[in-house]
Amino acid sequence: MKAGWLPQPFAMPAVPPQAARARSSRRRALLAAAALAWCFGALAQGSGPAWNQLTPQQREALAPLSGQWNTLPADNKRKWLEIAEKYPQLSPEGKAHMQARMAEFARLTPEQRATARENFQRAYTLPRENRESAVQQFQALPEDKKKELAERQRRDAAKAAPAR
Amino acid sequence: MNQDEFAFRVRQALNEGAERLDYKTVLRLEQARAAALARQRRASPATVRLPALQLAPAGAPPLASGGGARWLRGLGWAAPLLALAIGFVAIGHWQKEAEIRRLAALDFAVLLDDGPLEAYADRGFGALLQAERRIEP
Amino acid sequence: MATREELSEFLASVERRAYKQALFAVRDESHALDIVQEAMMKIAENYGDRPAAELPLLFTRILQNAIHDFFRRSKVRSTWVTLFSALTDENEPDADPLDILGPTGDARTESSETRYEREQIVAIIEEEVAKLPARQRQAFLLRYWEDLDTAETAAVMGCSEGSVKTHCSRATSALARALKGRGITL
Numbered sequence: 096m097k098a099g100w101l102p103q104p105f106a107m108p109a110v111p112p113q114a115a116r117a118r119s120s121r122r123r124a125l126l127a128a129a130a131l132a133w134c135f136g137a138l139a140q141g142s143g144p145a146w147n148q149l150t151p152q153q154r155e156a157l158a159p160l161s162g163q164w165n166t167l168p169a170d171n172k173r174k175w176l177e178i179a180e181k182y183p184q185l186s187p188e189g190k191a192h193m194q195a196r197m198a199e200f201a202r203l204t205p206e207q208r209a210t211a212r213e214n215f216q217r218a219y220t221l222p223r224e225n226r227e228s229a230v231q232q233f234q235a236l237p238e239d240k241k242k243e244l245a246e247r248q249r250r251d252a253a254k255a256a257p258a259r
Numbered sequence: 260m261n262q263d264e265f266a267f268r269v270r271q272a273l274n275e276g277a278e279r280l281d282y283k284t285v286l287r288l289e290q291a292r293a294a295a296l297a298r299q300r301r302a303s304p305a306t307v308r309l310p311a312l313q314l315a316p317a318g319a320p321p322l323a324s325g326g327g328a329r330w331l332r333g334l335g336w337a338a339p340l341l342a343l344a345i346g347f348v349a350i351g352h353w354q355k356e357a358e359i360r361r362l363a364a365l366d367f368a369v370l371l372d373d374g375p376l377e378a379y380a381d382r383g384f385g386a387l388l389q390a391e392r393r394i395e396p
Numbered sequence: 397m398a399t400r401e402e403l404s405e406f407l408a409s410v411e412r413r414a415y416k417q418a419l420f421a422v423r424d425e426s427h428a429l430d431i432v433q434e435a436m437m438k439i440a441e442n443y444g445d446r447p448a449a450e451l452p453l454l455f456t457r458i459l460q461n462a463i464h465d466f467f468r469r470s471k472v473r474s475t476w477v478t479l480f481s482a483l484t485d486e487n488e489p490d491a492d493p494l495d496i497l498g499p500t501g502d503a504r505t506e507s508s509e510t511r512y513e514r515e516q517i518v519a520i521i522e523e524e525v526a527k528l529p530a531r532q533r534q535a536f537l538l539r540y541w542e543d544l545d546t547a548e549t550a551a552v553m554g555c556s557e558g559s560v561k562t563h564c565s566r567a568t569s570a571l572a573r574a575l576k577g578r579g580i581t582l
Contacts (some may be wrong), residue, residue: 123335130341165339170359177363178370184408185371185519188286193370200370203380211379212362215369217388218379219294222430223287226374233378233387244383252382260582262568266540268582269571272521273541277412279515287429288411295436296404299444364400 143172156182159198169199175201292370301357404449407436410452414459417537420526421463431466435459456542457552460534517580524574528567531555535563536571 146154146164154161156179167175182190203211217227233241280288369379378384411432416427435458443454495555509517523532538549539560546557553560575582 100267123337127337130345137262170355174359174363174366177360178367181363181367186282186285186289188282189289190372192286192373193367196370196376199376200366201322203376207380208366210385211369211376212365214381214385215294215372215374215377215387216298217363217372217385217392219368219372219433221388221391223426223433224430226388229384229387229391230378233381234375236383237287239351241381241383244386248382248385262565265568265572265582266536266564269525272518272582273413273416273525273537275514276518276522277416279518280415284425284429288415288432291429291433291436292404292407293413295407295432295440296400298437299400299403299440300442301400301445311501360400376486388559392535 141169143167143169144176149176152183153179157197159194160201163198163201171201290368290373293364293371297361297365297368299364301361323344397445397446397447403444403451406448406451406455407439410455411436413541414455416522417459417541418463420522420533420537421530422466423526427466427470431459431462434498435462438462445474452542453544453548456538456544460538504578520578521571521575524571524578527574528570532563532567532570535560536567539564 146161149157153176157164157175160167160175164172184191184195200208200211219230221229236244369376414432414435415428418431419425422428422431435455438458439451439455443451446454525537528536534553535549538544538552539546544552546560547558550557553563
């Protein structure tokens with residue numbers, strides 16, 4: 096493309112057509128590579144920030160997890176950091192309450208955590224009195240009865256699954 | 260004093276009363292709020308549009324004119340495929356982020372609650388909760 | 397569409413008032429908490445995707461319904477309370493409110509009360525609000541604490557705007573009378 100009309104400082108030297116095409120297809124390849132790299136970057140997972148890379152506020156919120164933090168998968172870390180963000184808004188009682196349970200919750204197996212989330216949501220459709228009554232009943236049960244109930248629930252859940 | 264003025268002074272008193280809740284009640288309200296937020300109805304990721312990836316409309320000559328990111332046009336024929344790939348990754352990424360946020364809200368509520376974790380983590384407890392449900396009208 | 401932060405902020409701003417209103421109606425702390433819990437759940441589950449500006453009125457409606465449902469479910473509405481409300485609503489003479497409410501701009505400012513005295517006064521006002529007949533209290537709180545206008549209040553209560561005004565003025569004179577009887581001038 097002739098650039099003769101541009102004022103002298105901006106004028107580019109004339110480029111032969113073949114070189115221009117080669118340069119533009121190289122640019123295309125670079126752009127494509129960059130885009131693909133972004134894709135892979137988004138898909139790939141590092142192991143997330145290490146404990147000493149967290150801010151003081153995050154470390155304060157997640158203090159009960161300091162021991163196990165570096166063993167957590169990246170997604171779990173992201174989830175806990177989201178929780179840490181909401182932590183400052185809690186009342187002092189809320190903060191104490193949450194920290195008392197954090198370590199135990201993080202140590203549950205993924206299956207136990209999934210069950211806990213399910214049971215919690217079910218529990219919160221009930222008034223508090225009924226929730227507390229269910230807890231008392233459960234804690235009064237002998238171990239073998241608890242196992243029996245758990246088995247029955249597992250079978251019921253498996254029966255329901257094919258229908259989904 | 261007219262009715263509005265009187266009512267205003269009552270309102271002031273009521274506001275003061277509302278500020279003065281005991282710490283236990285404050286915690287209960289926090290717990291209820293966290294549990295509610297964990298169930299918030301959200302828009303589904305499929306409705307999120309990704310404007311940067313919009314290509315020229317279907318009938319037009321491919322990438323010849325109109326909107327769409329100019330750098331995509333520079334890629335020629337590879338552009339639609341690449342845009343699609345990026346689109347899928349972006350949506351998948353977005354969905355994963357949304358899922359992490361959803362779990363964070365839920366776990367936040369579980370952590371704040373009183374219910375013992377070893378009860379919640381046990382499937383058998385679910386049976387007792389269901390039984391309570393049947394009693395409740 | 398309300399973000400999680402907007403819904404969270406809204407609920408945080410309204411939860412104490414909501415709890416108090418439920419408490420005035422049902423006179424039991426744990427039932428009042430259950431009602432607030434239910435209302436928060438409902439708005440988040442069913443209306444969590446509405447624009448933030450719609451949340452206040454929605455929540456007011458949901459809370460009033462939850463209180464109403466509580467009474468319906470518990471069937472605790474004792475007969476004498478109902479009769480009493482009916483009597484005070486229909487048959488009380490409409491005394492001129494200006495007679496009862498007292499003079500304006502009295503010299504006593506809040507700083508002349510100690511904090512303890514003020515707390516006592518607030519507690520007494522709350523007691524008397526709780527004693528109001530249900531419809532009068534509802535109208536009064538929706539107008540003067542939730543800041544709904546007459547039309548909105550009428551819509552929430554399912555009555556005419558004229559009824560709302562009547563309920564409000566009766567609530568005001570009942571409160572003024574009760575507070576005067578307990579030695580409180582606002």
